[in-house]
Amino acid sequence: MKKAFVIVTTFGFLIFMLSSIVVAEEGDPQYIGSAKCKVCHKAEKRGEQYTKWEAGPHSKAYEVLASEEALAAAKGMGIDNPQTSDECLKCHVTAFSVEADLKAESFDRTEGVGCEACHGPGSEYKSLKVMKNREAALAAGMIIPNEETCMGCHNEESPTYKEFNFEEFWKKIAHPIPEEAEEEQDK
Ligand code: HEC
Ligand code: HEC
Ligand code: HEC
Ligand code: HEC
Numbered sequence: 424m425k426k427a428f429v430i431v432t433t434f435g436f437l438i439f440m441l442s443s444i445v446v447a448e449e450g451d452p453q454y455i456g457s458a459k460c461k462v463c464h465k466a467e468k469r470g471e472q473y474t475k476w477e478a479g480p481h482s483k484a485y486e487v488l489a490s491e492e493a494l495a496a497a498k499g500m501g502i503d504n505p506q507t508s509d510e511c512l513k514c515h516v517t518a519f520s521v522e523a524d525l526k527a528e529s530f531d532r533t534e535g536v537g538c539e540a541c542h543g544p545g546s547e548y549k550s551l552k553v554m555k556n557r558e559a560a561l562a563a564g565m566i567i568p569n570e571e572t573c574m575g576c577h578n579e580e581s582p583t584y585k586e587f588n589f590e591e592f593w594k595k596i597a598h599p600i601p602e603e604a605e606e607e608q609d610k
Pocket of ligand 1: 455456457459460461462463464469538539542544545546548549550551554555557560600604605
């Protein structure tokens, strides 16, 4: 009697575990890479977010790990190649600590700190229909980042840390949708 109970509960638990694993994989949005955002976010009249990102510091965050400065900073920590070291990659690429299953084939970490590092994984919100509806986009995993998002990386754990001032730093990478474009959108 007791044994049967143990078997039934063990099976029940196993089935529960398996079903929750499957659900997690199906429902969770994937990281697709900044190149997927480019089609819709490069037009000048809509604020050319992609172009601004590409010209800014975050698109070079992986590349910069191969610089002389990076090698020097790493040496003191006993790291030979910063581009393969967890100690550096955790802040220099998108979604470093995210499991491989949640990264689509189009995702490439050499993009550095991409759109999705701040805005969340895009597979479920990237369609025009969802994007045009803020509530739907938020429900599909889109994040409206704030100062706290930045401080996940801009903190004293960075070996080259520069005092982080949100106002000042944000100005350098801001990529707003121009007001005229927003009005057009509302029509
Ligand atoms: C099919 C076209 C399309 C793609 C692909 C796309 N977007 Fe959008 N996105 C839009 C449109 C349209 C809007 C509405 C605002 C506008 O008119 O520019 C928008 C709005 C946004 C907003 C502002 C949301 C708000 O409510 O403030 C963010 C952030 C955003 N997109 C990020 C991304 C990111 C990151 C990607 C890639 C993972 C992406 N988008 C891919 C079309 C797209
Ligand atoms: C906690 C997050 C974090 C970690 C860990 C980190 N970095 Fe960075 N790194 C940053 C940020 C943020 C910046 C931008 C400026 C700043 O505050 O240093 C940066 C900038 C840099 C720069 C450019 C400096 C400049 O003046 O433009 C280099 C080079 C660099 N990091 C190398 C490394 C190396 C090598 C490692 C690993 C040993 C590493 N980083 C680990 C967050 C991090
Ligand atoms: C995933 C980690 C990460 C996040 C989140 C992040 N950054 Fe960065 N940021 C970096 C790294 C790494 C660099 C250095 C890149 C380089 O030098 O090529 C950097 C560089 C910068 C720079 C250039 C600094 C300089 O020395 O000129 C600015 C400005 C900046 N970030 C602003 C922001 C703001 C504002 C936010 C939040 C909205 C933010 N960052 C969020 C990792 C991050
Ligand atoms: C370092 C973090 C960071 C990165 C990288 C980043 N963004 Fe943003 N983005 C922000 C922040 C912060 C805001 C302002 C949120 C708010 O309105 O409060 C924003 C706002 C936006 C908006 C809305 C602008 C508006 O006026 O409402 C769009 C669209 C957008 N981002 C698209 C993108 C796209 C596309 C990429 C990649 C090419 C990208 N972002 C990369 C942090 C980032």
